[in-house]
Amino acid sequence: GAGVSQSPSNKVTEKGKDVELRCDPISGHTALYWYRQSLGQGLEFLIYFQGNSAPDKSGLPSDRFSAERTGGSVSTLTIQRTQQEDSAVYLCASSRTSRQETQYFGPGTRLLVL
Amino acid sequence: GESVGLHLPTLSVQEGDNSIINCAYSNSASDYFIWYKQESGKGPQFIIDIRSNMDKRQGQRVTVLLNKTVKHLSLQIAATQPGDSAVYFCAVGGTSYGKLTFGQGTILTVHP
Numbered sequence: 001g002a003g004v005s006q007s008p009s010n011k012v013t014e015k016g017k018d019v020e021l022r023c024d025p026i027s028g029h030t031a032l033y034w035y036r037q038s039l040g041q042g043l044e045f046l047i048y049f050q051g052n053s054a055p056d057k058s059g060l061p062s063d064r065f066s067a068e069r070t071g072g073s074v075s076t077l078t079i080q081r082t083q084q085e086d087s088a089v090y091l092c093a094s095s096r097t098s099r100q101e102t103q104y105f106g107p108g109t110r111l112l113v114l
Numbered sequence: 115g116e117s118v119g120l121h122l123p124t125l126s127v128q129e130g131d132n133s134i135i136n137c138a139y140s141n142s143a144s145d146y147f148i149w150y151k152q153e154s155g156k157g158p159q160f161i162i163d164i165r166s167n168m169d170k171r172q173g174q175r176v177t178v179l180l181n182k183t184v185k186h187l188s189l190q191i192a193a194t195q196p197g198d199s200a201v202y203f204c205a206v207g208g209t210s211y212g213k214l215t216f217g218q219g220t221i222l223t224v225h226p
Contacts, residue, residue: 045215091158105158106157
């Protein structure tokens with residue numbers, strides 16, 4: 001079946017511009033996660049959605065970052081007034097539920113802020 | 115808080131050898147452990163997982179061992195192949211929901 005998809009695959013933007021990254025989870029998965037991976041580093045948790053519950057935003061690095069999930073499916077991660085340190089790969093994952101369930105990752109969006 | 119570390123950042127092996135990648139974690143309440151493989155330009159790919167009520171779990175050519183006493187887990191890859199070359203991450207789940215804490219990753223290079 002279809003896996004997690006993300007778009008765009010690559011994004012180059014200028015410092016100060018806003019960007020939107022999209023994630024389509026696996027159909028039927030109720031949990032959705034965003035992670036950030038800097039060059040040569042592990043994954044850093046950003047935000048988590050579970051069903052209709054309030055999202056866990058504890059990993060967002062600043063108030064320039066926000067995310068929403070519409071209709072319990074597609075999610076958008078928005079970065080406002082991008083900075084060069086925002087350059088990274090942004091990965092989305094989904095799982096059937098949130099508890100001890102395998103998280104399946106998308107291919108990521110590679111963001112470069114010039 | 116939770117922290118996850120890897121003992122070796124790089125591992126180089128010959129094709130056909132067995133590979134062992136290690137991972138230490140800090141939170142004794144962690145109860146879910148996963149190994150992911152990440153190839154260049156791709157997202158992490160699930161390899162195998164283990165829950166805290168188990169010490170060992172086997173998959174195809176892979177085995178995960180969990181030692182809760184010393185908070186350590188390892189991934190063993192049998193008969194390593196060039197296609198196994200990638201970065202391997204361990205990830206640890208906490209007691210509440212599915213948020214995972216990832217280690218820094220080990221680069222595995224398999225020489226033909």
